[in-house]
Amino acid sequence: MTQLDFQTLLPLTILTVWACVLLIVDLFIPKNRKGITAVLAALGLAVTLSFTILQIGRENSGYSGMVVLDGFSTFVNALILVSGLLGIALAYGYVKRMGLERGEYYTLLLFSVVGMMLMAQAADLIVVFIALELLSIPLYVLAAFSRTSAESEEAGIKYFLLGAFATGFVVYGTALVFGATGTTSLVGIVGSASNGTSSLLLTIGAALILVGFGFKVAAVPFHMWTPDVYQGAPTSVTAFMAAGAKIAGFAALLRVFATAFPTLATDLTDILWALSAVTMILGNVVAISQTNIKRMLAYSSIAHAGYILMAFVPYGNKDIMPISIAAGLFYLVSYVFTNFGAWGVVIALEKSEGKGLEIGDYAGLGRKYPALAAAMTVFMLSLIGLPPTLGLVGKFYLFRAVIAGGYTGLAIIGVVTSLVSAYYYLRVVVTMYMKDGEPTTEREPMLDFTTAFTAIVTVVVSLVPQWLFLLASNAVLKLF
Amino acid sequence: MVPVNYYIILSAILFTIGAVGVLIRRNPLVIFMSVELMLNAANLAMVAFSSVYKSFSGQIFVFFVIAVAAAEVAVGLALIVEIFKTKHNINVDEMNSLKG
Amino acid sequence: MLLEYIAIAVMIAVATLIAFIAIGLGELLGPKKKSEAKSMPYESGMNPYGEGTRRMPVRFYLVAVLFILFDIEVVFFLPWAIVFRQLGIFGLIEMIIFIVILLVGYVYAWKKGALEWE
Numbered sequence: 001m002t003q004l005d006f007q008t009l010l011p012l013t014i015l016t017v018w019a020c021v022l023l024i025v026d027l028f029i030p031k032n033r034k035g036i037t038a039v040l041a042a043l044g045l046a047v048t049l050s051f052t053i054l055q056i057g058r059e060n061s062g063y064s065g066m067v068v069l070d071g072f073s074t075f076v077n078a079l080i081l082v083s084g085l086l087g088i089a090l091a092y093g094y095v096k097r098m099g100l101e102r103g104e105y106y107t108l109l110l111f112s113v114v115g116m117m118l119m120a121q122a123a124d125l126i127v128v129f130i131a132l133e134l135l136s137i138p139l140y141v142l143a144a145f146s147r148t149s150a151e152s153e154e155a156g157i158k159y160f161l162l163g164a165f166a167t168g169f170v171v172y173g174t175a176l177v178f179g180a181t182g183t184t185s186l187v188g189i190v191g192s193a194s195n196g197t198s199s200l201l202l203t204i205g206a207a208l209i210l211v212g213f214g215f216k217v218a219a220v221p222f223h224m225w226t227p228d229v230y231q232g233a234p235t236s237v238t239a240f241m242a243a244g245a246k247i248a249g250f251a252a253l254l255r256v257f258a259t260a261f262p263t264l265a266t267d268l269t270d271i272l273w274a275l276s277a278v279t280m281i282l283g284n285v286v287a288i289s290q291t292n293i294k295r296m297l298a299y300s301s302i303a304h305a306g307y308i309l310m311a312f313v314p315y316g317n318k319d320i321m322p323i324s325i326a327a328g329l330f331y332l333v334s335y336v337f338t339n340f341g342a343w344g345v346v347i348a349l350e351k352s353e354g355k356g357l358e359i360g361d362y363a364g365l366g367r368k369y370p371a372l373a374a375a376m377t378v379f380m381l382s383l384i385g386l387p388p389t390l391g392l393v394g395k396f397y398l399f400r401a402v403i404a405g406g407y408t409g410l411a412i413i414g415v416v417t418s419l420v421s422a423y424y425y426l427r428v429v430v431t432m433y434m435k436d437g438e439p440t441t442e443r444e445p446m447l448d449f450t451t452a453f454t455a456i457v458t459v460v461v462s463l464v465p466q467w468l469f470l471l472a473s474n475a476v477l478k479l480f
Numbered sequence: 481m482v483p484v485n486y487y488i489i490l491s492a493i494l495f496t497i498g499a500v501g502v503l504i505r506r507n508p509l510v511i512f513m514s515v516e517l518m519l520n521a522a523n524l525a526m527v528a529f530s531s532v533y534k535s536f537s538g539q540i541f542v543f544f545v546i547a548v549a550a551a552e553v554a555v556g557l558a559l560i561v562e563i564f565k566t567k568h569n570i571n572v573d574e575m576n577s578l579k580g
Numbered sequence: 581m582l583l584e585y586i587a588i589a590v591m592i593a594v595a596t597l598i599a600f601i602a603i604g605l606g607e608l609l610g611p612k613k614k615s616e617a618k619s620m621p622y623e624s625g626m627n628p629y630g631e632g633t634r635r636m637p638v639r640f641y642l643v644a645v646l647f648i649l650f651d652i653e654v655v656f657f658l659p660w661a662i663v664f665r666q667l668g669i670f671g672l673i674e675m676i677i678f679i680v681i682l683l684v685g686y687v688y689a690w691k692k693g694a695l696e697w698e
Contacts, residue, residue, distance in 0.1 A: 020684045027691045126541050133548045140555050144562065153563045160556055161511050165502050167552075168518030171545055172495050175525040175538075179488070182533040184541060543655055550652035554645045561641050 008062030008069045011051040011077065012117050018044035019110035026103030034101045035092065041106035042088045045113065049081040061123060065185055068123040075475035076120035076251045079333060080244060084113040086340040086450060087240035093444035094236045094347050100146055108138035109240065116248035120255070125174045125184040128252055132170060132216070135248055136163050139241055143233040151354065155232025162225040166215030173208030176201050177260075189260040199263075206261045206268065210253075217249035219309060220279040223302045230298035235350055238294065239343030242301045243336045250308055250332060254325060257315060265316020272313050273410060279306030280417040288424045292357050293346055296424060300383055303421060304335055310398055310414060314405030322476050324401035329472040330465075331398050334382065334390035334458070341454030342379040345372060348441045348451070356439075359428055363437030372441065373432045375455040380425040382458050385418050390458045393465040487528035494521035508563075512556050519549050642694055653682055 006013070022044065026037045052074060061068040087109055095101045115135030122128040140163060144156020178184050180201035181192035193202055214222040230238045261268070283303030290296040311328025314320040349356045349365075366373040382391035395418065399411045461468060494517055501514030523542045530538025620627075660667070660675055667674075689695060 020681065023684060023688050027688065126537065126544060129541070130544055130548065133552070137551055137555055140559070144559055147562060148566070150566055153559065153566060157508060157559050157563055160559055161502070161508060161515070164512070164515040164552055164556065165499075165518075168495075168498065168502075168515050168522070171519055171522040172525070174541070175491075175522040175529065178526060178538055178541070179529040179532075182529070182535060184537050543659070546655055547652050550648050554649050557641060557645055561638055565638070 002062075004060055005062035007055075007058070008060055008067055009121070011048045011055065012114060012121070014051060015044060015048040015110060015117070016114050018047070019107055019114060022103075022110065023107045026107060029103060034103050035096070037103040037106050038088055038092050041110055042085055044110060045081050045084045045088070049078060049085070052077045052081060065187065066124045066127050067118070067121045069121060071475040071477065072251075072255070073121045075329065075472065076247060077117045079336060080113060080116045080120065080247055083240065083243045083247065083336055083340070084109060086336075086454070087236065087244070089446050089450040090239050090340065090344055090347060091236035092446045094350075094447070095234070097442060098146065098234065098352060100234060102145075105142065105145060108142050112138040112142070112240075112244065116244050116251075119248040120251040122252065122255065123186050123259075125177065125186070125189075125256070125260075128256060129167075129170060129174060131248075132167065132212075132252070135245065136167070136216075139163075139237075139245065142237045143229055143241070145237060146234050149232075149354075151232040152234060153232075155229045158225050159229040159233075162215060166212045166222070168212075169208045169215070170212030173205045173210075173212060176205030176208065178205075180205060186256060186260040190262060193261070193263045202261075203264055203267055206257070206264050207271070209256060210268070210271070213249050213253045213256075214275065217246055217253070217305045217308075218302050219275050219305050220282045220302065223279070223283070223305075226302055227295050227298040230301065231292060231294045235294065235343060235347050238298075239340055239347075242297075242343070243339050246301070246305065246308070247332055247336065250328065253312065254328070257312065258321070258325070262316055269313060269316060272309060272315065273407065276306050276309035276313060277410060277413050279303065279309060280413060281306075284417045284421045284424075287421065290424070291359055293359055293362075293428070294357055296359070296428075297342060297346070300421070300425075301339070303417065304331075304383075306417075307395065307398060307414060308332060308335070310402050310407075310410060313402060313407055313410060317405055320401060320405040322473065324398075324405060325476045326469060326473040327394075327397035327401040329475065330469050331394040333468065333472070334394035334462075337454045337457045337461075338379050338382040338389070338391060341375060341451055341458065342383065344447055344451040344454065345376045345379065348372060348443050348447055349439060351440075351442070359431055360435075361437070361439060362428060362431045363435035363439065364432075365437075365439050366433035368439060369441060372443075372451070375451050376432060377429050378455045378458055380429050382462075384422045384425045386422075388459055388462055390462045390465070393462050397469060484528050484532050488525055491521040491525040491528070494518075494524065508556075508560050512553075512560075516549065516553075519545055639697065646689060646694060649685070650682070653678075 022037065022040055025040065026034075029036050055069060055074050057071075058074075059068075059070045088106060091105060091109075095105055112135050115131050115133070115138070118127065118131035119135060122131050140156055140160040143159045144153050146152035174184065177189060180199070181189045183189060183192060189202075193199070211222065215225075218226040230242065233241065257268070280303055283299050283301075283306055287296050287299035287303065290299060308328055308331055311324045311331065314324045346357070349361060355361075362376075365376070378389060381387075382389035385391045385395040395414070399414055402408075402411045402414070498514045498517035498521060501517065502511050505511050505514060523545055526538040526542050526545075530536065530542075656678065657675075660671060664671060
């Protein structure tokens, strides 16, 4: 191990040590003061974030090429760490209110963040696998964190069984890729593949890996677990899971496919096209009939996986790819902020035993709590892709890149499904402002702050989006 | 020496049995065993390829799969035991409190 | 190259044959007088009570889970031990880090009371 190796994984190492120490420290924190653990966990994420930011512009690979550090990984890691911070901020009051407050919540969240960061830096299929498991296993436990609620346990076991199933696909795909090329290193695979080794094995292997990641990012037809898990898991966990697992899944998908399998582009482009189209259509159409807000947002999350998948379709086209991936990253950023904000509002209205989660419960919110209703309106507009929000800018960049790649049909599907989605998102807004009701909220400063912060980011950044897009473009530049 | 193809065919069969098992069995424990079968099919393929290429990275991968699968088992069994404690039943068909 | 496996095939065949012969001879030659007492499950001569399959205390699962976790990690010690001399001090430090991480888990399980039986 050299100093360079150490630098490559410095933020990740800090966070791992922090999480391990926190696990022990938490044992000595009295039961009714677990807020201290939350603060310590957030502090760890903040320290890691500052070290990640210090790494901007640095590029090297470490540990015999098993991990890399580049603009892409730095960008994604920063986004993951911000998600972790938002996740803790949402959970802080919620777990106390729901009687779930245990120190392990925050430790598990930290370990999951470590897994996600490792995923963004992985340069070898072995590391991809370990990162995948490191991010998933804590999430299985978090989904089942409410031990007294049958729904939460059911969500946990369903997530676990399907997640393990998906892992099986990734592992077998890796085995076949190894069989076709004789190496598990992403750079080695592309070198071996261009020499013309048995490509059928390689294609099947890549397809199996795609299936595995399809499960993780909840793309149709591998989405069946999503609504149940999102509904059953504690809401603060759902928010973190929806954002974090998506970022990490897409980061790995991008890294693996752009680096290792560019030779398979002709075979895979059509598959990705179909996956993206079906995911957008099914997610948005099924969301219409949902009355539970958590289920509705779950289907919305599926639909958004479809939009982000669009960014991968021009993959293999060297000219369009950088723009389209940058657009995908931008969309991820906009999705993360909108997602946490929307779930924050859901948390504010949720009562114990799953009450307060029907869309009808939002009636009258506009009159009674104008600020909260305004924030929710911003998030709904952003999810549709209407001004003045980040969602619009994200969709604009995405559709532009896809059209430039020559996939106008896909862009049309994207626009039409966005219009369809307006129906169910606006229904929430209409219920809030047009219907009479007496909603009650249970808020605390941390939650209010998170909701306000994400709402402001969603609006303000959408007015000056160029710098963020530039940042995303610079991040992906060196990948190709 | 057994030709490497035989190992690959065997591992493909095992993987398929595992995948089909996950889809048609209803007991979480059996589903979980099927998942393990899938992982071990991959392990077999990995070791077989590893001997073909005289490369150790396949075998290293198998070590990691084994170790991580153990962690998965721990979490999975704990979840199943918890569910059994609250419901006294672990049939996945009867897990339908979440529907819409 | 399947010929190499003939020895194993012969062994399996012979073993199966012997098993069948042993059971078959007993069945053929032994006297058969059935009675109710004889068909009962054998429980040290006592009259059996309760179900044949009894539920185990859930603590066994906890112990089993902990055992799996710590047991499997040995898989990493074995290859390390074989190349211990080549890796030298670097390998030793790496392994110490690995063990410290395991120890964190151990201390956690201990303090949480997972190792207590009662």
